[in-house]
Amino acid sequence: MGYKVVVAGATGNVGREMLNILAEREFPVDEIVALASRKSLGTEISFGDKTLKTKDLDTFDFTGWDIALFAIGSDATKIYAPRAAAAGCVVIDNSSLYRYDPQVPLVVPEVNAEAVDGYKAKMIIANPNCSTAQMVVALKPLHDRARIKRVVVATYQSVSGAGKEGIDELWDQTKGMYVPGQEVAPSKFTKQIAFNVIPHIDVFLDDGSTKEEWKMVAETKKILDKRIKVTATCVRVPVFVGHSEAINIEFDEPLDWQEATDILREAPGVLVIDKREDGGYITPVECVGDYATYVSRIRQDPTVDNGLNIWVVSDNLRKGAALNAVQIAEVLGKRCLKKG
Incomplete structure (x- = not known):
């Protein structure tokens, strides 16, 4: 016996990926429905070898449905998540709305699966x-071994993290660079993203950091x-899909790079690609469409006691959003539900 599953926001990048991954991983589905806003009503969406027509999120009755995967943004989630929950449907939400609510589990299955309870x-x-x-998929097995006390991370985040508008802006600006008179001014981003990097994601806070950080x-x-101290600098880069991170880690106990490599090779969700030669590492274009969190450039940091540096790359539309949501399901x- 399977589940009755809702995918809300099914016409967006993440919603489409949720449907793809549900099919790829053969999630036990008895019935599935794709929901979207009224302007996208009737849009056809693929689910495995089936084609679904989107239904209206605003009028949908969640009663009798088991799980709803939400990819509709915080404003819409604020309206529809409580409605689904009140109807007895468990919501797995991709927005930031509930992440910091102490009564709502924030889950990465390879790290804290038990929090689902x-x-x-x-x-x-x-x-x-x-x-x-x-990042936490890569940190968890190392933390279990030597306890992390501080993390310094710089991210290199693709434009797909800003949605379709971000992808379109990079594409249009890149084309415009080669056609005089067809330059495209920044709209989604605060500065030109083509052939550039922008150290600014989300709004600025009073302390000078951004909300993404x-x-x-x-x-x-x-x-x-x-107990882990974390400091981050988040940067938008002209890459369509795939987030990268340069992570510096300080541990309470000694951990050499060889042992760290062995630990990461056995860690769930992690794939180590780390040869100390030209091309012996992963870049964003190579991770697109994959489930894994890739780790490369594992090396000692000699400037601190018990320090390591690692390079982490993953498909942000998959592990960073849709895959993680399906894994939570x-x-x-x-x-908890124990049907399938």
Whole structure:
């Protein structure tokens, strides 16, 4: 016996990926519905070898449905998540709305799968920020071995993290660079993104950090360990899909790079590609479409006691969003709902 599953926001990049991954991983679905806003009503969406027509999110009755995967943004989630939860449907939400609510589990299954058990408080489980998700997958097995005390991370985040508008802006600006008179001014981003990098994601906070940087700090503490000190610099780069991170880690105990490599090779969700030669590492274009969180450039940091540097790359539309949501649904089914 399978589940009755809702995908809300099915016409967006993440919603489409959710449907693809549900089919790819053969999630036990008895019935599935794709929801979208009224302007997208009737749009045809692929689900495995089937074609679904989107239904209206605003009028949908969640009664009798088991799990709803939400990819509709915080404003719409604020309206529809409580409605679904009140109808007895567990919401797995990709927005930031509930991530910092102490009554809502924030889950990366490779890291804190047991947190799913707390879903009943609000019938909602939160999916973390894309840059946080891939980082904690890599940090967890190292933390278990030597306890991490401080993380310094610089992210290189693709434009797909800003949605379709971000992808379109990079594409249009890149084309415009080669056609005189057809240059495209920044709209989605604060500066030109083509052939450029922008050290600014989300709004600025009073302390000079951005909200994206704050998210990485707060979410790492909630998911992994509140004692870990985290500082982040988040940068948008002219890459369509795939987030990269340069991570410096300080541990309480000695951990050499060879042992760290062995630990990461055995870690769930991690794939180590690390040859100390030209091309012996992963870049974003090579991770697109994959489930794994890739780790490369594992090396000692000789400037601090018990320090390591690593390079982490993942498909942000998959592990950073859709895949993680489906993995949460899988854990929820096995640990709590127990139908499939």
